[in-house]
């Protein structure tokens with residue numbers, strides 16, 4: 427559907443523009459350049475008000491996004507805003523659309539629904555969302571707009587000191603019946619709002635650990651339920667990835683898996699032991715070769731700042747050495763995940779080794795060193811991207 431645009435002049439200087447697209451409805455107010463974005467179920471997705479950027483998550487948390495610059499480096503910040511402020515920002519939009527606009531029929535249904543979608547209605551929607559999903563702890567940055575399907579719950583390793591993503595749940599593979607119910611609930615919940623989703627992400631941490639036959643059946647079921655999506659993504663870990671052959675991966679590629687994301691963290695063995703992530707470089711190399719041979723791309727995640735100054739030099743040298751042995755090419759991504767907010771487990775292990783927690787500025791410095799080394803090797807062939815887990819929202 428082509429966007430339908432309708433602009434109303436409210437006064438000499440003020441106007442409001444409604445834009446109905448195939449995946450969202452935007453309401454734009456001039457001259458302040460305020461913008462509210464809704465999915466096609468009329469749930470607020472985000473807004474720009476008085477020059478500030480806000481996002482709403484599906485569990486009805488509102489975040490303010492900003493940036494600051496220090497010593498020439500730009501850092502992003504995200505803060506949850508209080509409920510009262512969220513209510514007032516939402517009301518600003520609702521008061522505007524209360525005007526008696528002579529809108530085309532195609533808009534009327536949406537506008538009347540938006541005017542009823544106040545904070546309490548959004549809260550109700552969030553309760554439905556929480557009833558379908560365990561907290562979606564993290565996604566790769568290019569997958570924030572995916573449709574998440576929790577084929578598994580938690581992490582089957584769950585022992586890396588720096589990671590608290592899945593400590594709140596035991597690892598579990600959903601049964602065929604549970605998956606079917608999960609998919610039905612997702613379909614009902616997203617409704618027309620599904621048009622905003624760009625791909626399928628198989629969660630949680632190790633969805634591909636599902637035995638191959640069962641995994642294939644699950645993917646076929648997902649295709650039946652959501653035929654509009656062709657591209658599937660997932661995390662993968664070395665422990666389960668090596669149980670799959672190249673032909674297993676080829677079969678998954680044919681079923682839509684386009685890229686898998688591997689938490690390599692570092693090529694330095696001592697640092698990996700310190701992080702309690704027991705994976706070997708030789709296994710990462712073998713797994714990456716198998717995945718790439720199947721036609722699936724990889725997202726390699728490096729944990730910048732891990733182990734602080736104590737490990738910084740060895741981390742850089744050994745990680746670059748490891749990456750040079752991976753058959754990376756166009757379509758792959760290297761993520762530099764800056765570890766600047768940590769948990770008590772990790773902080774305890776740093777303190778026990780008498781290592782000072784690095785500042786955000788120091789971590790950015792190391793990140794820049796990684797970038798410059800990686801650029802020498804890959805030029806623009808492999809995408810390099812910062813992965814800020816604190817910017818994640820769903």
Ligand code: SF4
Nearest residue numbers: 581584585586589631
């Ligand atoms: S980093 Fe990955 S493997 Fe380690 S505990 Fe977290 S999710 Fe599990």
